[in-house]
Amino acid sequence: MKFKNIKKALIVFAAAATLQACTKKEVIELTPEFSLDALSNPSSMKQVEEVLTGAYSRFRGADYYGSGSGTGSGWALMPDVLSDNLYEVTAETLANSRAMADWIYNQSTGQTSSLYSAPYGVIAVANIVLRDIDKFTTPQNQLLANRLKGQAYAIRAMAHFDLLRYFAVKFDRNSTTDLALGYSTEFIVSSEVKPSRLSNKDYYDKLFADINQAITLLGNVDKAINPASGLTRPFIDRNGAYAILARINLYAGNWADAATAATNALNGRPLATTQAAFSGMYNQTNRGEIIWNVQFEAGQSGPTFLVYFVTSARNYFRPAPEIATVAGNTGLIQSNDIRYSAFFSVVGSGGLGLTKYQGKGTATDGNANFPAIRSGEMYLIRAEANARLGGANEAAALADLNALRAARIAGYVPVVLAGPALINAIADERRRELMGEGHRFFDLKRTTRTIQRGAICGTSVSAAGDCSLAPTDREWAMPIHESIRNANPNMAQTLGYN
Template sequence: MKLKIYSLIAASTITMALSSCKKDFLEQTPITQVGPDVAFADAAAAEKLIQGAYDGMYNDFHIWDYMTNGDVRSDNAYAGGDNPANIQLDLFTVISTNGNVGRDWNALYSDIKNCNLILTNVPNIKDTKLDAGDRRKQILAEASILRAYMYFNLVRTWGSVPLVVKVPITDAEFYPAKATVEAIYAQIITDLEYGAANARTTAPNKGIMTKGVANALLAKVYASKATPDWTKVSTYADAVINGGYSMVTNYDFLWDSNHKNNTEAIWEMQYDGYGGLHGNWMPSVLVGTGWKRFNTPTNSLSKAFDDAGDAVRKASSIKFNNVVSEGWSDSYWAKTSYPYINKYRADDKSDNYILRLADIILLKAEALNELSSSGWSAAAPLINQVRNRVGLAATTASDQASMRLAIENERRLELAFEGHRWFDLLRTNRIIPVMNAQVDGAGANLNYNLTPAKLYFPIPQDELDKNPNVR
């Protein structure tokens, strides 16, 4: 029986605008250019499908929107530049026609579509090569971890969204309603548990989904649920910490482009330059002259580094330039000392650290602190491990409440511009008071007026127009 092949689409939950009939849609070329007669025929085709899922991730969301969503919306960065969509994110005036909102929704659901192709069809491929060395399970595990990561981003960014876990066939499946946040998290955990049980422990590079990636995501997922399960956070963080990773000795090694796929990296994107298959253009929009760059570090973050005496991480994270000769102005910074993000420096080489060990160590410390009123003492050595690397003294936190704030600040300084800050403040219910207290360099309140109604992106207008079930 010939299987139906679905095209690579840029629409949510595969709810695309079917301006033509479904027959035309079904006849389009599938991902990785596998023809309809061989797409699900053998082990080689299965390998093409999983490679297609990885290749499909080199889109705007994974290249830099993940960082814009996590840092520009937070107190780490202003929008910078002159892009109206980014400015809306910065000022909490996002509307359903915002271009970033639409492209991120499309990118994540397109990635999910690629995973669903694998998870729906690879189990049925009759090729004994797939079962040699458990390769079939490994491919399914990698696709499961990838799908979980996409839904984790969706649920944290939009809240309730459609949950699609197979290739759609019926009209109803093409136009799904939104699932509850609880149901989405349950599916994420199911996918990650399968991934943790069946993925490889090590892989040829850090771009491949391994047990370590699944365990790290499980720790973050259990910390992000409406009611965090700190015991599970601790357990999965331990699995990562004891999983063969180690922090690099020099913090700047993470960003100098000479230490890719290092011992601290759990998962990082694999960029090979503009002349290769996967170029990373993000640094060119963050640093340089000739036009005002995006994602400008905030006065608040710069001050936080200074208040902590954290010269090492500040130098790795923020670079100050004299831009008096540039033909633009800025509302927040003097042009004599204007800041740029410095973590992504090599214009065609930088890797994005999607997950790294320091993040999980700090999450383990948070779990210990939340599990017991005396847990702060057990958390302190973990905090100090991260601080000692950059030459800082031991934390002075001496009870649960002060340790909670110490961990929050440590995560901010350690993980700045890695896409975490907004989601850390969101999951700890700190986002509204922190953002509404923000001031400029002169101490004037920025009047963000953040409210619960503004915490999540709206469903993109294109999706609302196509699928009435998501309204």
């Protein structure tokens, strides 16, 4: 069935939050669209485009890529908090995300509700664009319509995929018994619509339909979606849509399709090979290898505050010693690697902090962009996909792994690997490359591995309640919050929760 709406309260929340994120001009022009009593239609293609801007603004929400004090950052830093990449600092934490970090969340934990509602808020606004754009499309502005409509489809696919990552128990592409969530294709304010969870197969079918439609439309537009030069790429263009397709295929186990989509995403998007180009992606001094970034302007916060409260140099969470150390000569990321100084610095009481989002330029106010998709990830998707295909494809996988490492590590000597050793090396490289970028928990989940936190876990330095999460534990998938199920009894609870 088509998932039309979650519940009226969620849509009202989505509308109000979108208004807060818009500029003054957008608020003035979009207010009629977000009337809480009745929705009036945009009066022009220009207003439809401004609604699309509102969809992008929702990605900045504190529970999506933005953050609060020790909270939020759901798809930026929370997957690292949930994994083995970070440890909670007993002496500095406010414990605002303790339930998440210790894997003791349940159906009454507020942050699980936020993880559910944040993407649906994005989706709701994208659906307004898709609902209204055809009203203003003519033969004369068809290419403009393609540009806007393609982005809306890509946004809708991206947000639905992010929901799948947290709430699906398994990622099996063709399972008709494993449950994903509802897939929202219409914007309707009605408390009478009570959707059920779709099977993985039905959900993936809709994901692929949306992102492939985006790719088609974005291949025939009136102008470039992002500027040819500059420091950012704040909109999803065709490269970005291909990158989303590559991610989805990776999780679905469609190895050949994942490799092809990653190659298409990399067209004109080479790896950053210098410290300035790489670090610049995080402090907005260089575009580097960004394919799509979530743009945070002045006063719009940033991703960092879940982990590092930069304005007071307070580390709620620090990098695990297995990742990096102050000395820089042990751990996965060492000082001869351009990722080391881009990601970390010594802060506070002398420990290493994850400071990659501390600010733009030399600022230390936490107002930084989030590189949601970049070329390094595409190299690793293609490498993993080819390694899992095996046989003759392993040579291409090894070439991508060595190319990425050579771009990052001074004096790197290429390795020769095959079979499981190659797959494991690529997994380790994903952990290095994508540290603090929203992947580690999901990478461990999709490959059914155990989380085993390091020796610092469970000590006085980091008094965690649990240091290990087995592949069969329920906490790999988030529960449906009780408030959502109370409003919609058709929404089945995630396996293992009440």
